[in-house]
Amino acid sequence: MIKIKLNTVEQENLKNILVSHPVFANHPAELYSSLLEDAGVAYAKAGDQLFSEGDAATQYFVVGSGAVEMFRYSIEGDERVFAIFERGELIAHAAMFMPHAKYPMNARVREDVTLYVLDRQALHNTCHRFPALAIRLLAGMSMNIYKQINQVHWLTSSSAHERLAHYFLQLQKEQQNQKVIIPVTQKQLAAQLGIRAETLNRILGEWQQKEYIAGKRKEWELLDLAYLNSLSGAAKRTF
Structure with a gap:
């Protein structure tokens, strides 16, 4: 997958997607400029692997079109799909804050995609400059942990x-x-x-x-x- 520098139209498309996302909506204009530093766009075909579990997590993604699935392999080698991401959804942004800086899952293109590629360090810098964004990200990740706790409880008791x-x-x-x-x-x-x-x-x-x-x-x-x-x-x- 090759990241291409954003042109003016693509930059505006990405900004429009971000401002409609609960985490990135209603922030100062300067925040988006900081967030989009070193951002790019990439195109991939169905079946392409975006990254593998254990790869260095230096970038995260916003789906412009198409779909991506996140999965892991069981001990027996079977695939378990954990999530499917479509237009407007963030992929791997939580991995940008993991101390080991590695992707915890595999990502594969489900339907031909346009992906906006954002930089890990730019996200960190933006969070330092705009603490409100960090709080929103933390709230979203906390809710995901809560959902996973409920899911584990449900799987073990049902x-x-x-x-x-x-x-x-x-x-x-x-x-x-x-x-x-x-x-x-x-x-x-x-x-x-x-x-x-x-x-x-x-x-x-x-x-x-x-x-x-x-x-x-x-x-x-x-x-x-x-x-x-x-x-x-x-x-x-x-x-």
Whole structure:
């Protein structure tokens, strides 16, 4: 992946994306100039690897178009997709503050992307100059830690049926449709839910027979939301 210097149009596009992002909105104009120091743009094709776990983390990214997935390999060599990033989302900004200065995951292009590439040192310098940005970044990272704690608790205290129901309802909320598309393979989904692929297939088949859901592979329709909600209720928190 080759970083190209931003032209005037690209610089304005990146600034527009940043000012609409909760972390970077409503800051002084000088902040954006500082943040965009040594910034660039890069283009990559589906399947390209952006970086690997353990690579030196010297830059972070904003998705201009397309999609990128973050994943790790299990001990058995299976992939587990942790997140998918699309337009306007930040990638690897938390890694810019890790003392070991290495990426903790692998990043691969899911759909052809335009990526804005921002510099680690420029982010550090901007945080020193504008403490309000540092506070917002810290708040966002704290919420991510909180979500991960809840996720670990849910994975260790719930059944496979409960996890799958909660996953389907999250997709329904995100995609705003009872017809949902699973963005990963069933093998990756099983790893994400902490269950065996055979168990996932068995539950899907059982739910189809009972007409809780309908579909195949990645496309499913949620027919009985009341049943799914009854299973996933324990995952809901008041704050």
